[in-house]
Amino acid sequence: MAEQRMSPRVIIVGAGPAGTRAAQACVQAGVRPILLDEGRRDGGQIYRRQPDNFTRPYAKLYGSEAGRAQALHETFNGLKSAIDYRPETLVWNIAGGQVWTASATYADAIPFDALLLCTGATDRLMPVKGWQFAGSYSLGGSQVALKSQAVSIGHNVVFMGSGPLLYLVASQYVEAGANVVAVLDTAPYSARIKALPDLLAVPSVLWNGVTLTMKLKRAGVAVHNGVTPLEIIGNADSGVSAVRFRTGAGTEQDIVCDAVAMGHHLRPETQLADLARCAFAFDPGTRQWLPERDSDGRSSVAGVYLAGDGAKILGARSAEASGRLAALAALADLGLPVDKGEMTSLRGDVGTYAKFARGLAKAFPWPSHQASQLPDDAILCRCEGVTAGDLRGIMRQTGAKEANRAKAFSRVGMGRCQGRYCGLAAAELIAAEADIPIEQVGRLRGQAPVKPLTIAIGDDQ
Amino acid sequence: MSRFVRLGETDRPAITVHVDGAPVGALEGDTLMVALLNQGSVLRQSEFGPEKRAGFCLMGACQDCWVWTESGDRLRACSTLAASGQRILTSQPEASWPNNA
Numbered sequence: 001m002a003e004q005r006m007s008p009r010v011i012i013v014g015a016g017p018a019g020t021r022a023a024q025a026c027v028q029a030g031v032r033p034i035l036l037d038e039g040r041r042d043g044g045q046i047y048r049r050q051p052d053n054f055t056r057p058y059a060k061l062y063g064s065e066a067g068r069a070q071a072l073h074e075t076f077n078g079l080k081s082a083i084d085y086r087p088e089t090l091v092w093n094i095a096g097g098q099v100w101t102a103s104a105t106y107a108d109a110i111p112f113d114a115l116l117l118c119t120g121a122t123d124r125l126m127p128v129k130g131w132q133f134a135g136s137y138s139l140g141g142s143q144v145a146l147k148s149q150a151v152s153i154g155h156n157v158v159f160m161g162s163g164p165l166l167y168l169v170a171s172q173y174v175e176a177g178a179n180v181v182a183v184l185d186t187a188p189y190s191a192r193i194k195a196l197p198d199l200l201a202v203p204s205v206l207w208n209g210v211t212l213t214m215k216l217k218r219a220g221v222a223v224h225n226g227v228t229p230l231e232i233i234g235n236a237d238s239g240v241s242a243v244r245f246r247t248g249a250g251t252e253q254d255i256v257c258d259a260v261a262m263g264h265h266l267r268p269e270t271q272l273a274d275l276a277r278c279a280f281a282f283d284p285g286t287r288q289w290l291p292e293r294d295s296d297g298r299s300s301v302a303g304v305y306l307a308g309d310g311a312k313i314l315g316a317r318s319a320e321a322s323g324r325l326a327a328l329a330a331l332a333d334l335g336l337p338v339d340k341g342e343m344t345s346l347r348g349d350v351g352t353y354a355k356f357a358r359g360l361a362k363a364f365p366w367p368s369h370q371a372s373q374l375p376d377d378a379i380l381c382r383c384e385g386v387t388a389g390d391l392r393g394i395m396r397q398t399g400a401k402e403a404n405r406a407k408a409f410s411r412v413g414m415g416r417c418q419g420r421y422c423g424l425a426a427a428e429l430i431a432a433e434a435d436i437p438i439e440q441v442g443r444l445r446g447q448a449p450v451k452p453l454t455i456a457i458g459d460d461q
Numbered sequence: 462m463s464r465f466v467r468l469g470e471t472d473r474p475a476i477t478v479h480v481d482g483a484p485v486g487a488l489e490g491d492t493l494m495v496a497l498l499n500q501g502s503v504l505r506q507s508e509f510g511p512e513k514r515a516g517f518c519l520m521g522a523c524q525d526c527w528v529w530t531e532s533g534d535r536l537r538a539c540s541t542l543a544a545s546g547q548r549i550l551t552s553q554p555e556a557s558w559p560n561n562a
Contacts, residue, residue: 038521040540045520051490051542054470122522134503134515135464141519144539149495150470176468236512239464239502258464269522382517382525385509416524421517452524454535 007031008334010327011099011110013091013272014118016044017068017316018308018323020076022116025327027082029336034084034110036091036101042076044120045140046316048148049073061147063172064208065316072320092449094276102453114303114330117273118323119310121266125421126161126186126370128262129378130232132385134239138421139263143169152178154259158243160184160229162364163265167212170261174219181257183216184245186264187364188226198359201352205317222255224248228370232260264366266313267424273311274446276304282439285361286313287368288424289443295347297326298333305330318353321346371425372432380429381422383415391426392433401434403427403442416452419444464498464515476545481552487543494519494526494538497551504528504538505551529553 010026012019015037026033041049047069050056062069086101093100098109123138130136135154137145139161142153146169157178159170162185170183192199199206216223226248233242233254242254273291274280279300280289290312297305307326308319325346328338374380376389394400394410403426406412412426413419419426423444431438473488478496487496494516497504503513504526516526519539526538529550536549 040542050470053473053490055472056469122518122520132507132510132512132514134513136517138518138523141517141539144519145465145495146468149490149492150468151465151495151499152468154464155466178466178468234512236510237503239513239515379510382523383509385507417518417522420522451521452535 015042018319019118021323022327119269121309123263124267133234142261182222195363201355271446271450296329321349371428464502478547496543
């Protein structure tokens with residue numbers, strides 16, 4: 001009698017570059033994965049698709065990465081009938097060996113043999129006094145506006161922060177016809193020179209970065225390096241009206257604008273790894289706590305795998321490689337035959353991108369000192385309007401020096417965004433105020449639901 | 462004055478949504494956020510400060526762009542498509558609870 005063996009239950013969370021390549025590896029191995037995606041369509045944030053009735057070609061939407069975007073989308077199109085794709089579905093918890101999901105009308109709890117978390121990233125933010133005003137947007141958000149809706153976030157836009165995305169989005173805005181007033185980079189130019197040896201690991205991406213800066217300058221955009229952001233000046237009713245900053249040379253300057261796109265590169269969305277009880281380790285390079293994984297993407301929890309920027313920010317190209325690699329590791333662990341040679345070569349790719357990412361971290365350093373220099377009246381938690389002074393006062397009153405304890409007393413990190421946008425800066429502020437190393441502040445624990453749920457969810461549809 | 466500026470893709474069918482009772486012109490494929498911020502400069506009043514808000518992350522992570530349907534369902538304006546005939550409120554409709562005390 002033939003033995004009937006159930007196909008392994010593989011769940012992938014996220015349909016960006018890592019999730020798509022992971023799904024492809026599963027299908028090639030004869031496994032039909034469930035692909036859970038919060039987005040309306042595949043692509044994730046970096047290769048986000050525009051609505052069906054938009055007509056801009058790939059070259060216009062994705063620039064130098066058009067070929068990769070198109071290849072990824074076409075791969076996904078080819079997989080659709082071979083996977084169980086569930087768009088607009090939030091994974092809000094991982095508990096009891098099940099993945100808990102919610103869509104607008106339907107809730108589910110799905111058991112799994114292997115779970116691949118390809119959760120992607122959000123912007124890493126350093127608060128600036130006045131960032132609560134209407135017209136302040138995250139840098140990634142400003143790119144989403146253009147890419148998926150063909151709009152600019154304002155009539156006169158300033159890009160402020162640091163990282164490769166700062167120059168990329170600013171130049172995409174210029175190319176699309178938006179009025180970019182200035183690019184204000186907190187990183188000094190000298191940092192980029194120091195980072196060159198690592199950045200040369202992926203020369204094509206380095207070259208893309210160089211041409212972007214040249215393009216901006218040719219277009220007449222003011223580009224300042226080594227700035228210190230001082231204030232987003234605005235009005236409670238009408239929003240942003242100017243940005244005040246100190247130049248690298250030390251003079252204060254105001255730039256009139258009605259929109260600011262701000263961000264310091266990205267941070268991984270690690271809440272689900274946390275809820276799955278994966279072990280975390282402090283990463284001194286990014287000053288963040290990140291989920292641990294082996295070179296193939298295995299987390300500390302059996303059956304849970306981590307890939308793409310959701311594990312560590314290594315970029316979209318790396319995400320394609322690490323997504324496929326983690327899926328192959330999962331399939332191998334499930335006893336399915338995989339190409340060991342391919343795994344070795346993917347490990348090499350991921351290593352190369354990791355070197356480049358180290359270069360980026362050196363070239364565009366996270367300005368941790370800005371958190372401790374936030375004036376007392378600057379809002380730290382944008383969700384609930386908690387100021388830097390409020391947090392300092394709570395620390396003095398209660399002696400709280402640990403991230404979750406300080407959150408409990410101050411509500412910094414407890415608002416709607418659940419600490420995504422204030423958490424890293426709050427940790428820096430606490431460390432500076434308490435004069436302890438940042439790793440001793442700890443990290444905000446992931447809480448279920450990882451995003452607010454709507455009330456009207458039934459489980460019987 | 463509008464907050465957002467359209468940079469292309471304007472050759473789409475026009476639709477009308479109602480926001481706080483007033484008609485707002487939009488294009489098919491717009492998110493609610495884009496529809497609202499092409500007409501005005503803000504989305505809602507902050508509950509915790511004096512300032513008005515216009516969203517922040519545009520990717521469903523910050524929850525700064527909440528609006529409501531007339532029946533009280535909460536929507537993220539950045540990730541909800543505008544549709545003809547929609548009736549949106551920019552402040553949360555009053556919840557009424559039975560007083561059984």
